[in-house]
Amino acid sequence: MEKKKILFVCLGNICRSPSAEGVMKAMVDQAGLSEFFTIDSAGILNVHQGEPADTRMMAHARKRGYHLTSISRPIVPADFDEFDVIIGMDDQNMRDLAQKAPHAEGLKKLVKMTDFSTMPGVDRVPDPYYGGPDGFELVLDLLEDACQGLIRHFQS
Template sequence: MDLNISSPITKENHYKICFVCLGNICRSPTAEGVFQHLITKEDLGNYFEVDSAGTSAYHIGESANSKSQRTANKHGIKLHSKARQFKPFDLDYFNLVLAMDNENLKNVERMANESHTATIGRMRDFDPQPGDGEVPDPYYGGPEGFENVFQIVKRSCESLLDELEQHIEQ
């Protein structure tokens, strides 16, 4: 996926990423938490701004799903976000918007117009094992579904960070 990065990522010109799913309580907060963990671990937190949102308004203000939190905690990652709804102005604020599945990708693309500046794609565009290209919704599944989502998101975030690090100017 072409990230359309025209100028270096610096502390003054940080790169803004928003991860998007349906309700913003399972997949996208997991992606936000994993990516935040990775950039903190690499001491790159000052180069990025990370957020997550949902295309629906079902869970606004709620913390991440308890199963998502439990899975992330098992891997040493905290999920701090509160659910919010993705809005058209997000397409002007963020550099990169990554949807978790095709349906949410379509929802985001419907909000876009020619003047929006964000690059829009799917999370698994960065997964070395992209499967069908979608991060499955674990909401109605058991613990193994949440672990599967965590592993997909972790691989994808690591690959995304590897690509973005090439554009960092320290």
Template sequence: MTKSRASRVLMVCTGNICRSPSAEGVLRHLAIAEGLADRIEIDSAGTTDWHAGEPPSKRAQVAAKARGYDISGLRARPLRREDYFDFDWMLAMDEGHIAHLVRNRPEDATAEIVLFLDPAPQVGRGDVPDPYYGGEDDYEYSLDLIEAGCRGWLERLKGGK
């Protein structure tokens, strides 16, 4: 029996220091807990290079750590042209990111561009709001949505794509 190729997932937000690294860390944590770490490859990127090389924001790290997710080792990076070919899924945290991804999508790109919360209709919204300019409650709410989205993606990815 041949081993199937891992599903490759890229989380995308603006600066890659709050929402997308949090989603990367949560989905990785869930995949490991389910014994699926070898079947799902996860990364994150920003639509801008404003924070390239920086760790996730301190408040994102604190909120994640309180729920058992360690995202301190992640580093922000900007979206690259190759990402459209290297990943199966590009998961946008909001409609603005969808627009950016579609606008910059190479004609022959292979990645599917989807809103991150697509497999979590129970949350009643499509966008994960940016907590960066908010307070602690905003980070907690974003993490609530991210956990719901990651659980939905984990279920979707269990079957392959």
């Protein structure tokens, strides 16, 4: 398998994208595929730059055995050259990423997280920031499913 560099992106890089990063890293570690992946996350905005993941998201992830260690950062133009795949969590993230792409080649790298989901009718990973505990659990359910699909995609 050829090494792939994956960047997960959400709005602020404190809930969904650091969780996707943590889930994906755990899954590729468990599958013995770590050497084939570089995995990172970023946000559309820089409002949380330098902060760890949301404490509620970290707590829910920890219950499932995931450790969210990333520090929030905004996506930068160089990311469109550095990464092979840039994965947004919802349609708004995808529109924002398309606007931030510095060149046409960058646009070709954009995919939505739920494109790898096996769950019927799922078209986004919703932002849990303003909701309750169920929203954080839903995000993890969706990410676990989509990350498995992403790994299968790269193995095929």
